[in-house]
Amino acid sequence: MPTIAEKILAKKSGKRRVEPGEIIEAEVDYVMVNDVTGLPAFEVFEEFNTKPLKEKIVLIPDHYVPNKDIASAEQAKAMREFARKYKIPNYFEIGTSGICHQIMIERGFVAPGRLIVGADSHSCTYGALGALGTGVGSTEAATVFAIGKLWFKVPETQKFTIEGKLNRYVMGKDIILHIISDIGVSGSLYKVMEFYGSTIEELSLSDRITISNMAVEAGAKAGIIPPDEKVFRYLNGRVKGDYEAIYSDEDANYSEEFEYDAEEIIPVVAEPFLPSNVKPASEVDVKIDQAYLGSCTNGRIEDLRIAAKILKGKKVHRDVRMIVVPASKEVFEEALREGLIEIFLDANAYVSGPTCGACLGGYMGVLARDEVCVSSTNRNFIGRMGHKDSRVYLASPAVVAASAITGRITDPNEL
Amino acid sequence: MENKIRGRVWRFPDNVDTDQIIPAEYLTTSKPEELAKHVFEKVRPEFAKNVQNGDIIVAGKNFGCGSSREHAPRALLGIGISAVIAESFARIFFRNSINIGLPVIECKIDVEEGDMLEIDFANGRIRDLRTVKEFKFKRMAPFLLELINSGGLVPYVKNKLKCR
Ligand code: SF4
Numbered sequence: 001m002p003t004i005a006e007k008i009l010a011k012k013s014g015k016r017r018v019e020p021g022e023i024i025e026a027e028v029d030y031v032m033v034n035d036v037t038g039l040p041a042f043e044v045f046e047e048f049n050t051k052p053l054k055e056k057i058v059l060i061p062d063h064y065v066p067n068k069d070i071a072s073a074e075q076a077k078a079m080r081e082f083a084r085k086y087k088i089p090n091y092f093e094i095g096t097s098g099i100c101h102q103i104m105i106e107r108g109f110v111a112p113g114r115l116i117v118g119a120d121s122h123s124c125t126y127g128a129l130g131a132l133g134t135g136v137g138s139t140e141a142a143t144v145f146a147i148g149k150l151w152f153k154v155p156e157t158q159k160f161t162i163e164g165k166l167n168r169y170v171m172g173k174d175i176i177l178h179i180i181s182d183i184g185v186s187g188s189l190y191k192v193m194e195f196y197g198s199t200i201e202e203l204s205l206s207d208r209i210t211i212s213n214m215a216v217e218a219g220a221k222a223g224i225i226p227p228d229e230k231v232f233r234y235l236n237g238r239v240k241g242d243y244e245a246i247y248s249d250e251d252a253n254y255s256e257e258f259e260y261d262a263e264e265i266i267p268v269v270a271e272p273f274l275p276s277n278v279k280p281a282s283e284v285d286v287k288i289d290q291a292y293l294g295s296c297t298n299g300r301i302e303d304l305r306i307a308a309k310i311l312k313g314k315k316v317h318r319d320v321r322m323i324v325v326p327a328s329k330e331v332f333e334e335a336l337r338e339g340l341i342e343i344f345l346d347a348n349a350y351v352s353g354p355t356c357g358a359c360l361g362g363y364m365g366v367l368a369r370d371e372v373c374v375s376s377t378n379r380n381f382i383g384r385m386g387h388k389d390s391r392v393y394l395a396s397p398a399v400v401a402a403s404a405i406t407g408r409i410t411d412p413n414e415l
Numbered sequence: 416m417e418n419k420i421r422g423r424v425w426r427f428p429d430n431v432d433t434d435q436i437i438p439a440e441y442l443t444t445s446k447p448e449e450l451a452k453h454v455f456e457k458v459r460p461e462f463a464k465n466v467q468n469g470d471i472i473v474a475g476k477n478f479g480c481g482s483s484r485e486h487a488p489r490a491l492l493g494i495g496i497s498a499v500i501a502e503s504f505a506r507i508f509f510r511n512s513i514n515i516g517l518p519v520i521e522c523k524i525d526v527e528e529g530d531m532l533e534i535d536f537a538n539g540r541i542r543d544l545r546t547v548k549e550f551k552f553k554r555m556a557p558f559l560l561e562l563i564n565s566g567g568l569v570p571y572v573k574n575k576l577k578c579r
Contacts, residue, residue, distance in 0.1 A: 023558045036484065037484065039445055040489075048569075048572055048573060049576075064443070071444065119483055119485075120482070120483050121483040121507055123483075135483040136510065137483060137507065137510060137511035137515075139514045140568065143568055143572050147575055147576065153556075185430055186476050186477040186480070219477060219480065219505060219506070221506055360439045361434075362439060362440070379481065381432045381434045381481060382435060382457060383435075
């Protein structure tokens with residue numbers, strides 16, 4: 001019996017049923033490109049000599065905007081000009097916008113049952129709302145601009161069940177790092193992860209987004225969570241168009257099944273240089289130079305709230321730079337309203353408008369040689385945030401905030 | 416794509432990510448020749464200097480993991496790599512490579528840096544000309560083979576648009 005991904009791919013390819021391994025061509029609901037992957041897509045698209053399917057296209061500059069240098073300014077300009085030339089309605093200029101995946105969700109492009117591709121590997125984020133979201137390349141994005149369809153190999157699906165009540169200060173980030181440390185960075189290669197269990201049901205949508213966001217860090221094509229009332233409520237008044245929630249059958253065919261006990265999950269960090277190098281935060285004694293709170297993984301209001309709760313009335317350690325980057329304008333505004341920004345400023349954190357920036361070693365917080373950063377982002381590869389001899393420890397917003405105060409990697413329960 | 420190619424081996428380990436292949440700071444261009452200058456700059460600075468046209472990358476598991484940047488296979492094409500052989504590939508890298516016409520072969524082979532390989536695509540065989548060892552690989556699905564043979568996704572889409 002089919003899984004969520006199989007059902008979505010069957011529906012979008014006009015078939016009654018598809019099997020893992022089969023190659024199909026499916027109708028894509030939305031295709032997103034950012035300022036880095038956009039330009040090559042536009043160049044390829046021009047070769048097709050056709051009109052774009054405007055309503056399907058979403059253009060979000062976020063990696064190097066506000067422009068970092070002249071080359072990135074040219075890239076952002078190319079996106080703006082493409083939007084103008086073809087009158088693409090869904091172009092999001094800075095000042096209205098934010099990090100691409102957050103905007104895709106906030107602006108109602110992502111909804112249950114949809115097939116969405118993005119020329120960005122973290123497009124798997126959309127699985128948190130029951131969509132099949134997956135990353136593609138720029139040439140593929142251009143293909144969807146032109147014909148609205150793309151080839152897919154139907155993936156196998158793995159089932160992950162997490163049961164029980166979470167410990168204090170354990171977040172979605174700790175859950176997904178716990179899973180990746182168990183299955184490894186290629187543990188879900190070519191596969192779809194589906195998440196179940198009482199722990200997942202209890203989680204906020206924001207924490208679920210963190211989990212789906214990092215599915216690609218296990219090699220997965222997507223990380224899907226069956227949509228529930230929390231998702232429907234969030235989409236109410238936000239979603240574009242209609243949608244239909246799709247669920248796996250009771251006896252769906254999973255290639256593997258994994259079970260975890262929530263009580264065994266604790267605040268962790270992933271040490272350099274792989275997201276699977278997971279250690280309890282309390283056992284890692286490392287001095288930090290920078291603490292980064294932001295990104296599509298953990299730059300939402302729920303993330304800022306927990307960090308602010310920990311930082312309230314305290315100061316960032318004098319040897320540490322703390323950088324806070326809300327993932328979107330909406331998050332920024334809400335953080336202002338709730339007084340969170342004031343708490344960060346009082347603590348001597350640096351707060352900026354939304355951008356990918358330092359998450360990918362772009363700008364606004366690049367690391368020097370031998371520097372260490374504890375970061376709420378999703379990748380700790382060699383040189384990811386700067387110099388090849390710098391080191392990134394991935395962690396939840398709670399661990400990032402606690403570490404910023406002590407100047408060392410810290411489990412917030414120890415404060 | 417030629418049916419048979421020959422090239423020298425460059426060995427790489429497991430989990431080579433796209434940040435290693437082409438660091439993010441060079442993503443302000445998408446031209447293969449420009450990107451080629453910085454291939455593996457942080458992890459193997461000698462690579463870009465010494466690589467020869469037609470050379471082959473042989474790697475472990477999960478090659479090309481990380482970001483979706485098509486810049487990674489483009490940079491490898493730009494510097495003259497003729498094929499990548501790995502135990503397994505990250506899926507976006509695999510798709511991107513096929514879509515732009517860079518042959519990627521999933522196969523575990525036991526060869527050394529500098530060996531000369533001959534890849535026979537039609538018969539799914541790789542031969543090490545130094546050790547005379549032979550390795551077999553599973554041929555690609557017909558649709559994907561057709562895609563690579565026709566030069567990638569661009570000609571495929573052009574054809575579809577014509578048929579409308
Ligand atoms: S915040 Fe980081 S991981 Fe997310 S889209 Fe931007 S660069 Fe990629």
